[in-house]
Amino acid sequence: MSSLTSQAFIDRLIRENFKFFTGVPCSLLSGLISYLEEVEEAKYIPSVREDAAVGLSAGAYLSGSLPVLLMQNSGLGYCLNAFTSLNLIYRIPVLVIMSWRGQGGKDAPEHIIMGDIDQKLLETAGIGYSVLKPENLDQVLEIAMRKINEEKVPYTLIAEKGLFDERH
Protein backbone atom coordinates (compact mmCIF):
# COMPACT_ATOMS: atom_id res chain seq x y z
CA MET A 1 0.00 0.00 0.00
CA SER A 2 1.25 3.46 -0.79
CA SER A 3 1.63 5.70 2.23
CA LEU A 4 0.75 9.22 3.15
CA THR A 5 3.47 11.21 4.84
CA SER A 6 2.65 12.27 8.38
CA GLN A 7 3.87 15.74 7.54
CA ALA A 8 1.64 16.16 4.50
CA PHE A 9 -1.40 14.89 6.39
CA ILE A 10 -0.92 17.09 9.47
CA ASP A 11 -0.11 20.13 7.32
CA ARG A 12 -3.34 19.51 5.46
CA LEU A 13 -5.34 19.34 8.72
CA ILE A 14 -3.71 22.55 9.90
CA ARG A 15 -4.79 24.21 6.64
CA GLU A 16 -8.33 23.05 7.43
CA ASN A 17 -7.90 24.99 10.71
CA PHE A 18 -7.36 22.06 13.08
CA LYS A 19 -4.84 23.42 15.57
CA PHE A 20 -5.66 21.47 18.74
CA PHE A 21 -4.55 17.84 18.81
CA THR A 22 -4.76 15.34 21.63
CA GLY A 23 -4.87 11.60 22.05
CA VAL A 24 -3.28 8.43 23.29
CA PRO A 25 -0.50 7.01 21.10
CA CYS A 26 -0.50 4.04 18.74
CA SER A 27 2.56 2.87 16.83
CA LEU A 28 0.58 3.26 13.60
CA LEU A 29 0.15 6.96 14.43
CA SER A 30 3.66 7.53 15.78
CA GLY A 31 4.76 9.57 12.78
CA LEU A 32 1.81 11.94 13.19
CA ILE A 33 2.54 12.54 16.86
CA SER A 34 6.25 13.13 16.38
CA TYR A 35 5.55 15.62 13.61
CA LEU A 36 2.97 17.35 15.84
CA GLU A 37 5.61 17.75 18.54
CA GLU A 38 7.78 19.64 16.03
CA VAL A 39 5.28 21.85 14.30
CA GLU A 40 4.59 25.33 15.67
CA GLU A 41 1.16 26.00 14.22
CA ALA A 42 -0.52 23.24 16.22
CA LYS A 43 -0.31 21.90 19.75
CA TYR A 44 -0.45 18.27 20.85
CA ILE A 45 -1.63 17.56 24.41
CA PRO A 46 -0.98 13.99 25.61
CA SER A 47 -4.10 12.50 27.23
CA VAL A 48 -3.98 9.73 29.81
CA ARG A 49 -7.03 7.94 28.48
CA GLU A 50 -9.14 8.26 25.37
CA ASP A 51 -12.28 9.51 27.12
CA ALA A 52 -10.24 12.27 28.76
CA ALA A 53 -9.10 13.17 25.24
CA VAL A 54 -12.76 13.42 24.20
CA GLY A 55 -13.43 15.78 27.11
CA LEU A 56 -10.35 17.85 26.34
CA SER A 57 -11.35 18.10 22.68
CA ALA A 58 -14.85 19.15 23.67
CA GLY A 59 -13.47 21.96 25.83
CA ALA A 60 -11.27 23.10 22.96
CA TYR A 61 -14.22 23.18 20.57
CA LEU A 62 -16.51 25.00 23.02
CA SER A 63 -13.92 27.73 23.43
CA GLY A 64 -13.29 28.25 19.74
CA SER A 65 -10.76 25.70 18.44
CA LEU A 66 -11.19 22.79 16.05
CA PRO A 67 -9.93 19.59 17.72
CA VAL A 68 -8.43 16.32 16.49
CA LEU A 69 -8.28 13.14 18.60
CA LEU A 70 -5.66 10.51 17.73
CA MET A 71 -6.09 7.02 19.13
CA GLN A 72 -5.87 3.31 18.61
CA ASN A 73 -9.17 1.47 18.09
CA SER A 74 -8.65 -0.10 21.53
CA GLY A 75 -9.64 3.31 22.93
CA LEU A 76 -13.01 3.34 21.23
CA GLY A 77 -14.78 1.55 24.08
CA TYR A 78 -13.68 4.23 26.54
CA CYS A 79 -15.02 6.91 24.20
CA LEU A 80 -18.49 5.57 23.53
CA ASN A 81 -20.19 7.04 26.60
CA ALA A 82 -18.58 10.40 25.93
CA PHE A 83 -19.57 10.35 22.27
CA THR A 84 -23.18 9.42 23.04
CA SER A 85 -23.83 11.49 26.18
CA LEU A 86 -21.67 14.50 25.26
CA ASN A 87 -20.65 15.02 21.61
CA LEU A 88 -23.72 13.70 19.81
CA ILE A 89 -26.38 15.34 21.99
CA TYR A 90 -24.56 18.66 22.52
CA ARG A 91 -23.44 18.90 18.88
CA ILE A 92 -19.76 19.03 19.75
CA PRO A 93 -17.68 17.81 16.81
CA VAL A 94 -14.22 16.28 16.83
CA LEU A 95 -12.15 14.73 14.05
CA VAL A 96 -11.03 11.30 15.23
CA ILE A 97 -8.02 9.61 13.64
CA MET A 98 -8.32 5.98 14.72
CA SER A 99 -5.74 3.33 13.90
CA TRP A 100 -7.05 -0.07 12.84
CA ARG A 101 -5.28 -2.73 14.86
CA GLY A 102 -6.50 -6.30 14.36
CA GLN A 103 -7.49 -5.72 10.77
CA GLY A 104 -8.35 -9.00 9.07
CA GLY A 105 -7.71 -10.98 12.26
CA LYS A 106 -3.96 -10.75 11.81
CA ASP A 107 -2.50 -9.05 14.85
CA ALA A 108 -1.73 -9.63 18.54
CA PRO A 109 -4.59 -11.37 20.35
CA GLU A 110 -5.73 -8.28 22.27
CA HIS A 111 -6.54 -6.51 19.01
CA ILE A 112 -8.52 -9.20 17.20
CA ILE A 113 -12.01 -8.60 18.60
CA MET A 114 -11.91 -4.81 18.46
CA GLY A 115 -10.36 -4.98 15.00
CA ASP A 116 -13.45 -6.89 13.91
CA ILE A 117 -16.12 -4.78 15.64
CA ASP A 118 -14.84 -1.19 15.71
CA GLN A 119 -16.66 -0.11 12.57
CA LYS A 120 -19.86 -1.81 13.72
CA LEU A 121 -19.62 0.04 17.03
CA LEU A 122 -19.28 3.37 15.23
CA GLU A 123 -22.26 2.52 13.02
CA THR A 124 -24.37 1.48 16.01
CA ALA A 125 -23.52 4.72 17.79
CA GLY A 126 -24.35 6.70 14.66
CA ILE A 127 -20.85 8.08 14.14
CA GLY A 128 -19.69 8.44 10.55
CA TYR A 129 -16.34 7.12 9.40
CA SER A 130 -14.19 6.48 6.35
CA VAL A 131 -11.20 4.25 5.86
CA LEU A 132 -8.52 6.74 4.85
CA LYS A 133 -6.36 5.99 1.79
CA PRO A 134 -3.73 8.19 0.20
CA GLU A 135 -5.93 8.47 -2.88
CA ASN A 136 -9.20 9.38 -1.09
CA LEU A 137 -7.85 12.07 1.25
CA ASP A 138 -9.61 15.00 -0.45
CA GLN A 139 -12.86 13.16 -0.70
CA VAL A 140 -13.02 11.92 2.91
CA LEU A 141 -11.87 15.26 4.30
CA GLU A 142 -14.71 16.93 2.46
CA ILE A 143 -17.19 14.55 4.11
CA ALA A 144 -15.51 15.03 7.48
CA MET A 145 -15.61 18.83 7.22
CA ARG A 146 -19.29 18.75 6.31
CA LYS A 147 -20.07 16.56 9.33
CA ILE A 148 -17.99 18.79 11.61
CA ASN A 149 -19.05 22.21 10.34
CA GLU A 150 -22.67 21.57 9.40
CA GLU A 151 -23.96 18.65 11.47
CA LYS A 152 -21.47 19.40 14.26
CA VAL A 153 -20.85 15.76 15.14
CA PRO A 154 -17.70 13.63 15.43
CA TYR A 155 -16.26 12.00 12.32
CA THR A 156 -13.71 9.20 12.26
CA LEU A 157 -10.91 8.56 9.79
CA ILE A 158 -9.65 5.01 10.11
CA ALA A 159 -5.93 4.46 9.45
CA GLU A 160 -4.76 1.00 8.40
CA LYS A 161 -1.28 -0.26 9.19
CA GLY A 162 1.18 1.20 6.70
CA LEU A 163 -0.90 4.25 5.81
CA PHE A 164 1.39 6.65 7.64
CA ASP A 165 5.14 6.52 8.01
CA GLU A 166 5.96 5.33 11.52
CA ARG A 167 8.63 6.78 13.77
CA HIS A 168 9.45 4.56 16.71
Next chain:
Amino acid sequence: MKGTEAFQELLPLLGEVPVVHANGYICRESFSLKDREENFYMIGSMGLASSIGLGVALCQPNRKVVVLDGDGNVLMAMGTLAMIAAEAPKNLLHVVIDNEVYESTGRQRSISHAVPLEQVAKSAGYRQTIRVDKREEIKPAFEKLMNSEGPVFLLIKVVPCFDSKTGRVTHTPEEITERFMKTFKR
Protein backbone atom coordinates in the same frame (compact mmCIF):
# COMPACT_ATOMS: atom_id res chain seq x y z
CA MET B 1 -22.09 22.85 56.00
CA LYS B 2 -24.79 21.75 53.61
CA GLY B 3 -24.01 21.50 49.90
CA THR B 4 -26.56 24.18 49.08
CA GLU B 5 -24.79 26.63 51.37
CA ALA B 6 -21.55 26.06 49.50
CA PHE B 7 -23.27 26.93 46.21
CA GLN B 8 -24.90 30.01 47.76
CA GLU B 9 -21.50 31.16 48.91
CA LEU B 10 -19.80 30.52 45.55
CA LEU B 11 -22.41 31.99 43.18
CA PRO B 12 -21.85 35.71 43.93
CA LEU B 13 -18.11 35.21 43.41
CA LEU B 14 -18.29 33.90 39.84
CA GLY B 15 -18.78 37.15 37.88
CA GLU B 16 -18.56 36.32 34.17
CA VAL B 17 -16.21 33.40 34.61
CA PRO B 18 -17.02 30.33 32.49
CA VAL B 19 -17.87 27.42 34.79
CA VAL B 20 -17.86 23.81 33.61
CA HIS B 21 -20.22 21.78 35.81
CA ALA B 22 -19.98 18.09 36.60
CA ASN B 23 -23.10 16.02 36.02
CA GLY B 24 -25.72 15.06 38.56
CA TYR B 25 -26.15 16.97 41.78
CA ILE B 26 -23.62 19.68 40.83
CA CYS B 27 -25.51 20.67 37.67
CA ARG B 28 -28.92 20.49 39.24
CA GLU B 29 -28.14 22.39 42.42
CA SER B 30 -26.28 25.15 40.59
CA PHE B 31 -28.92 25.48 37.87
CA SER B 32 -31.78 25.64 40.35
CA LEU B 33 -30.08 28.31 42.47
CA LYS B 34 -28.98 30.54 39.57
CA ASP B 35 -28.75 29.87 35.87
CA ARG B 36 -25.89 31.63 34.05
CA GLU B 37 -25.00 31.79 30.36
CA GLU B 38 -21.39 31.12 31.27
CA ASN B 39 -22.36 27.76 32.81
CA PHE B 40 -21.65 24.62 30.87
CA TYR B 41 -23.91 21.96 32.35
CA MET B 42 -22.47 18.54 31.57
CA ILE B 43 -25.51 16.30 32.04
CA GLY B 44 -23.87 13.01 31.06
CA SER B 45 -20.27 11.90 30.41
CA MET B 46 -19.44 11.52 34.09
CA GLY B 47 -15.81 12.26 34.91
CA LEU B 48 -15.19 14.62 32.02
CA ALA B 49 -15.92 18.05 33.55
CA SER B 50 -12.25 18.40 34.46
CA SER B 51 -10.97 17.53 30.98
CA ILE B 52 -13.54 19.81 29.34
CA GLY B 53 -12.43 22.60 31.68
CA LEU B 54 -8.79 21.92 30.86
CA GLY B 55 -9.56 22.21 27.13
CA VAL B 56 -11.29 25.55 27.69
CA ALA B 57 -8.46 26.84 29.88
CA LEU B 58 -5.80 25.90 27.32
CA CYS B 59 -7.69 27.51 24.43
CA GLN B 60 -8.65 30.67 26.35
CA PRO B 61 -5.45 31.44 28.25
CA ASN B 62 -6.51 35.01 28.97
CA ARG B 63 -9.70 34.08 30.81
CA LYS B 64 -10.10 32.49 34.19
CA VAL B 65 -11.90 29.16 33.98
CA VAL B 66 -13.61 27.32 36.84
CA VAL B 67 -14.47 23.63 36.96
CA LEU B 68 -17.22 22.87 39.47
CA ASP B 69 -16.72 19.21 40.17
CA GLY B 70 -17.90 16.52 42.57
CA ASP B 71 -16.02 13.82 44.47
CA GLY B 72 -17.49 11.01 42.34
CA ASN B 73 -16.39 12.72 39.15
CA VAL B 74 -12.88 13.43 40.45
CA LEU B 75 -12.46 9.83 41.62
CA MET B 76 -13.57 8.58 38.21
CA ALA B 77 -11.02 10.72 36.40
CA MET B 78 -7.99 10.96 38.68
CA GLY B 79 -5.78 10.74 35.60
CA THR B 80 -7.15 14.09 34.49
CA LEU B 81 -5.72 15.68 37.67
CA ALA B 82 -2.33 14.59 36.34
CA MET B 83 -3.08 16.07 32.91
CA ILE B 84 -4.08 19.39 34.49
CA ALA B 85 -0.92 19.40 36.60
CA ALA B 86 1.24 18.56 33.58
CA GLU B 87 -0.27 21.23 31.31
CA ALA B 88 -0.38 23.64 34.24
CA PRO B 89 -2.84 26.24 32.91
CA LYS B 90 -2.38 29.37 35.01
CA ASN B 91 -6.03 30.29 34.54
CA LEU B 92 -7.71 27.14 35.91
CA LEU B 93 -9.42 26.88 39.29
CA HIS B 94 -10.78 23.42 40.10
CA VAL B 95 -13.49 23.51 42.78
CA VAL B 96 -14.73 20.23 44.19
CA ILE B 97 -17.89 19.94 46.27
CA ASP B 98 -17.14 16.80 48.28
CA ASN B 99 -20.17 15.23 49.98
CA GLU B 100 -18.68 11.71 50.09
CA VAL B 101 -21.71 10.28 48.29
CA TYR B 102 -23.24 9.83 44.85
CA GLU B 103 -26.00 12.25 45.69
CA SER B 104 -28.35 12.26 42.71
CA THR B 105 -28.52 8.46 42.42
CA GLY B 106 -29.65 7.98 46.03
CA ARG B 107 -26.71 8.88 48.26
CA GLN B 108 -24.62 5.73 47.87
CA ARG B 109 -21.24 6.25 49.53
CA SER B 110 -18.21 7.24 47.48
CA ILE B 111 -14.69 6.63 48.78
CA SER B 112 -13.61 10.22 49.31
CA HIS B 113 -14.01 9.84 53.10
CA ALA B 114 -10.82 7.78 52.90
CA VAL B 115 -9.06 9.66 50.11
CA PRO B 116 -8.20 13.33 50.74
CA LEU B 117 -8.72 14.69 47.24
CA GLU B 118 -6.90 17.97 47.93
CA GLN B 119 -3.80 15.94 48.76
CA VAL B 120 -4.20 13.91 45.59
CA ALA B 121 -4.34 17.15 43.58
CA LYS B 122 -1.34 18.56 45.46
CA SER B 123 0.70 15.41 44.83
CA ALA B 124 -0.28 15.42 41.17
CA GLY B 125 1.24 18.88 40.88
CA TYR B 126 -1.44 21.55 41.32
CA ARG B 127 0.28 24.76 42.41
CA GLN B 128 -1.95 25.32 45.42
CA THR B 129 -4.76 23.45 47.13
CA ILE B 130 -7.08 24.50 49.94
CA ARG B 131 -9.55 22.38 51.89
CA VAL B 132 -12.44 24.08 53.66
CA ASP B 133 -15.05 22.69 56.03
CA LYS B 134 -16.88 25.85 57.08
CA ARG B 135 -19.07 28.15 55.04
CA GLU B 136 -17.24 31.31 56.07
CA GLU B 137 -13.95 29.87 54.78
CA ILE B 138 -15.21 29.60 51.21
CA LYS B 139 -15.09 33.23 50.12
CA PRO B 140 -11.54 34.02 51.28
CA ALA B 141 -10.25 30.70 49.91
CA PHE B 142 -11.93 31.19 46.54
CA GLU B 143 -10.70 34.76 46.22
CA LYS B 144 -7.18 33.79 47.18
CA LEU B 145 -7.10 31.03 44.58
CA MET B 146 -8.68 33.20 41.86
CA ASN B 147 -5.82 35.62 42.36
CA SER B 148 -3.16 32.91 42.35
CA GLU B 149 -1.41 31.27 39.46
CA GLY B 150 -3.13 28.02 38.52
CA PRO B 151 -3.80 25.25 38.37
CA VAL B 152 -5.30 25.52 41.83
CA PHE B 153 -7.75 23.33 43.72
CA LEU B 154 -10.43 24.12 46.28
CA LEU B 155 -12.01 21.21 48.14
CA ILE B 156 -15.24 22.05 49.93
CA LYS B 157 -16.38 19.37 52.35
CA VAL B 158 -20.17 19.32 52.73
CA VAL B 159 -22.84 17.06 54.15
CA PRO B 160 -25.35 15.53 51.74
CA CYS B 161 -28.64 17.44 51.75
CA PHE B 162 -29.78 17.36 48.14
CA ASP B 163 -33.53 17.48 47.73
CA SER B 164 -34.31 14.93 45.04
CA LYS B 165 -37.23 17.11 43.95
CA THR B 166 -34.71 19.68 42.70
CA GLY B 167 -35.30 20.12 38.99
CA ARG B 168 -33.07 19.05 36.17
CA VAL B 169 -31.44 21.49 33.78
CA THR B 170 -34.23 22.55 31.43
CA HIS B 171 -32.08 23.81 28.53
CA THR B 172 -31.45 21.29 25.78
CA PRO B 173 -27.85 20.16 25.40
CA GLU B 174 -27.66 22.02 22.07
CA GLU B 175 -28.81 25.23 23.76
CA ILE B 176 -26.18 24.77 26.46
CA THR B 177 -23.49 24.46 23.78
CA GLU B 178 -24.68 27.50 21.84
CA ARG B 179 -24.91 29.93 24.71
CA PHE B 180 -21.70 28.76 26.35
CA MET B 181 -19.81 29.22 23.06
CA LYS B 182 -21.33 32.68 22.64
CA THR B 183 -19.73 33.84 25.88
CA PHE B 184 -16.30 33.50 24.24
CA LYS B 185 -17.28 35.71 21.32
CA ARG B 186 -18.34 38.81 23.25
